[in-house]
Amino acid sequence: MIAVKVDNSRQPSSRWYTGSGIYRHTWLVAVSPTHVAHWGTFVTTPRVSKDAATVEVKTRVRNEETAPAACTLVSALVDRDGKVVQTAEASQQIGAGDEYEFTQQIAVEKPSLWNPGDPYLYTLRSTVRIGQRVADECETPFGIREAVFDANRGFLLNGEHLKLNGVCLHHDAGSMGAAVPERVWERRMEVLKGMGCNAIRTSHNPPAPEFLDLCDRMGFCVMNEAFDEWKAGKGQVRGNGYSLYYDDWHERDVTDFVRRDRNHPSVVLWSCGNEISDQLTPRGVELLRDLLAIFHREDPTRMVTAACDQIAAEPRSAPVEFLSLLDVVGYNYADRWRERRELYYSLDKQAHPGWRMIGTESSGMGGPRGDYRGLVPPVPGQAATVVAVAGPPPPMGGRGFGRGFRGLDTEQLWKFVSIHDYVAGDFMWTGIDYLGESGWPNHGATAGCIDTCGFPKDGYYFYQSQWTEKPMLHLFPHWNWKGREGQFLPVACYTNCDSVELFLNGKSVGAKGYVFPRYGMQGRYGQYAPGANASIRTTSDLHLAWDVPYEPGTLRAVGTKGGQPVVTVEITTTGDPAAIGLSVDRETIRAGRRDVAQITAKVLDAQGRMHPDADHEIAFEIQGEGRLIGVDNGDPSDQEDYKGKQRKCFHGMCLAVVQSTATAGAIRVTATAPGLKPATLTVRTTS
Template sequence: MNKSTKRNIRLLMLLSLTGLIFSCQPKQLADRQNFDKDWKFMLGDDSLAFQAGYEDGSWRKLNVPHDWSIEGEFSADAPSTTEGGALPTGIGWYRKSFRLEKPTSNKNFYIDFDGVFCNSEVWINGHFLGKRPYGYISFRYDLTPYLNYGESENILAVRVDNSAQPASRWYTGSGIYRHVWLVEKNPVHVAHWGTFVTTPEVSETLAKVHLDIQLENTDTQEQEVLVKSSVLDSQGTVLAKAESTLTATNGISSLTQNFELNNPALWSPENPNLYQVKSEVFKEGKLVDEYNTPLGLRWFEFTPDKGFFLNGKPYKLHGVNQHHDLGALGAAVNTRAMERQLEILKEMGVNGIRMAHNPPAPELLHLCDKMGFLVINESFDEWKKTKAKKGYHLYWDEWHKRDLEDMILRDRNHPSIFVWSIGNEIPEQFDTTGIRITRELADIVKSLDTTRPITAALTETDPEKNNLYKSGALDLLSFNYKHEEYLKFPDRYPGECMLASENMSALSSRGHYDFPSDSVRIWPPAYNAPFDGNPDLTASSFDNCIAYWGATHEDTWAVVKNNDFIPGMFIWSGFDYIGEPLPYPYPARSSYLGIIDLCGFPKDVYYMYQSEWTDKTVLHLFPHWNWTEGQTVDLWAYYNNADEVELFVNGVSQGRKSKEKDQFHVMWRVPFHAGSVRAVSYKNGEKVAEQEIHTAGQAAKIELIADRNNIKADGSDLSFITVKVTDKDGNMVPDAANLINFNVDGEGFVAGVDNGYQASTDPFKASYRKAFNGMCLVIVQSTEHAGNIKITASSDGLESNSLTLTSN
């Protein structure tokens, strides 16, 4: 048996186990209480603030998730540096008081933090519970021994230290930026992250389901329990049952249960079908714990020659990389904001997301399960060798094993996750220490989950020089950039499977265009090399500006599209993100690398991917039609479901054009004359689609477009309102930069503002914003009271506008 065959069989065996994975969503039962409300916060440090009797009456009152950095002002002198977003960091304290009724029987109380950035230390009633340096990891503490009951208050205190900078290569945010939960349990209960499901067999006709359950008994006495589990469909119909008896000794006890499902509805990005496993624990006939676990059924494989297969069918991965910030909202988790990002990506045709470069919020994974995205879950950007001066390498020796284990245990039951990544662009790939560390990390992952392949994002494509590859511990070889090297992969790595984990790094500013469009600008041409950029710190929205290590979208997609052995690619990046503002220095403070700007407004290349990755009929003509009279202008059109496109300038045809091989647009070069341009696409001579753009006149009005007019009165739901500056006829003015003021009346408030301009130093937390290239964004958040929310936008010299939202 040759190496190729061995490798392929080994990978098939590995992946055959992963047909069924379940998503353990936050359990909304009586024993799990959201603990986000009514915290007190102080920015600064006080060594006595952990004490129960500490006077915190002057502290600010707020709810978490909370990111104090996003509330600050941009500064070239910020300790986080421009690469980290040029926003303040520092030290902050949070305190929360709460009362508990004395339970009628023995109970355990735990506090769960989904994520605190970073270096958190936690106390309850003055008792130190522990610390967690890594800001992206979830963790739990046992409160039980230190609690007061009845009229006596309990004081939870959290110190957050994000003062050591730079801590990262991108914006991290600061504070308790993910959710907090108070968990109440009986002495015998399903342990924290205590279930795991695999499928020894799964197909379109049958799924065999294997459930591992860990029970925790905090009582010193043995407990006889009965565990009943049921598989339910989306309507709640019971499809299969299992039950087991167990003598639970003090500590952790394990049991397994098995089920069979006939003709299962398979999970995929196109049809993200979810089931649910309901596990109940009984003691002496009384229900003492319940654990509800959504699950999805699917199987997949990577092959060396034909790429990726999902549920037995060839499947191209159309992926993006995503950092965790939510634009003007910062790092503070908001489920609706994450859902909106995924909706925009879904419309583009995205079916995969690489979580760059850290474990995400649990809610994001739940959304990926429900909405249908294949996820690469990544643990670290940094091992022992330094990337950020004050980064994770400082904590590696003490914490990497615990952090990696906790990521796998927390996330291994999500059907969306199909690959574990143990690192991104790790310097140890050039060092023999990379062999040992890669093997160690892979062993940690496989001790907890053998159902998914393990990878690491590599920059070194030469197998003789890459020590992570030499370790033999990677099941899947992921490469960042260097798409021209992909064609050499089958010869360099015979029998191995690959993935394009990070691609492009193409630069653009929404609505800005540099001519000629067919001349590619490399900014900078090499590391720290000088270049002639734009005085206004913009980059062209044609696909003609790239970082020196990157490539254009069209060049890379052509290679991936035309080669079956390449399973797909993950674009850097889906959205712009705060920090890493290459190629410009401050006041640039957010990235130029997204297909979608920081507001969530698509840039032009979005429609190229939509024309390639979806069946939607696409015809996107750009740029705008406001130029200097007689100026030579390049007009591009992305299209699909058609054979050719015809361009008309002021009614005069400029001819029909069709895309050439490995070109994903057509172009005309014409002189500008005010009026209109119109594109018409045809298939078999019949018109398919049409788009017309008019020369805009003077700015006259404000247009408001809400993504949702009805939101929940839950104190966190959002409406994202697009603001456009138009002429009197409703044409957006493409260079409008008017200052727009916002006023909100009723049961809502402004949560953030932005315009997508990467070099704006105006604050995100404000009631005003300048338009950038004709547009800006206001985000309105509900209160906890139902009612109407009226938003009014006004600007000197423009006709104001209002809209009313309903909060239910």
């Protein structure tokens, strides 16, 4: 019998929700006495081009027999279709109780290169033979790719410049807590992909290995982060954090961390810490040197950064000594320091032209989804139409046009990052809301552009407008403002179109467009793009806005490119709530207790339109081969049980997560609420 016990009584131990106990997959692996060592393969691609690549494989084989063993290692490269591309074979006598590291090089002609647009994966099949007997066999997925950080060109993947459009993520998932089924993360990553995100920072601890498997398969570049503390603790956790264990455990933890994750093609950069309290001290410099040596020993192919929040501290000698040791200098909130609010990275680029730079953490467009209290206060004597949230009323969209959660100008920062190649990319805080790091009555932070249900907020579409090319237009807020008739209300949109014309009940409110990059940046002074209509280029902001006198009806926005309409969006004043609408992320899931269906419930009017302020409590009944394992609505102040059978809607929506049983069959989900027509859907489960 193997017993695993957890003592998590020293609290608080983290600023965010960590979970407790066994909340990730745990495996008991049985191997023969002669076997590939745990995390014993290391696959690198020292030479990469479209025509040819060299794959180098280091494999540690252990012989735990009482006698020497004559071992043969066969390393086979297998492509996506299961075809063996190339093999290498080597033999070695390994003494009793010894370990030997094989080094093999394998040439691949016309390789398929891993990249976010086509995350092609090969498999290394390692077979250990003693004579004709197979003693051990294991498989290691990997990708052929070259990842380089350059002081002037930023990030290069396979020789081509790639701006890292990144988000920071904690490891929880709302109602799932820390025990997150893979499909929950897969759906969240699908939403991030739709935004144009191509990079993730795993803040501030090693992620589950299955998370990195998803990043490999779905095409995300990863900044893989180890620590939130070194020797100095952080005040929020009152000395109960990792600093208690740093001296005894940091070398083993970093070694295991790197060996576990270094074969993932998605991992392009290691981070040795987040906002480390030691970063301005002489001790911190020595600790950093030690950590860098461990990272480079275990993986000489990747660079190491740290997420630093004391970039502009005085005297300058303290941060400069620390930062200059890093392979890539990581900036947390590059725009929050004095003149850096306008100059960003340029001061350090002039002073330290050899530094490689990346935005490890920057303010994102967060706030509670659908909360517009700062835009339209309630009519005197009329109840507010939104659930109360701790703190002062936020501006429009939770944070206002282009304003991040620390009041920093998100739009302006992105302009700088996008046109300066030497900044490798930027990771906004955060991609998705998370549990913890908030004050009562909130139990989670709303810094994300996606809520804990996986529902996009308005800020999501700002990034989509800058990070994607398919014509898009997002119009907000909703158009249910009873009691505000005749008052001017701001209406905004994020878009990547040349111009947008707004109509209210069929009458034009005006056409507008923004200019970025500004004319002249890419040509001669004052040059306008061929055929551009300068009269509708109304702003250099990265959003468009109108003041519209409110009247019930329909707002319609038409986006054009090259003078032709390419996308139309409508927002209509809804009727009273009348029914529940259900949708599911997949109609068929796997049986076996590990797969889940994620069901979105919406409150609809009689015409099937979602009511933007409905807060009905929806009860879920599950019949058949499934069980309800979580309910959520994205409201950080809602005190209802995540494991209950009902949930209030937050601005018209909530989520239910249903897990399959061991038996294949059907799951019938019924949603009811007083005064609303119920809804039912069926999910199939297959073996």
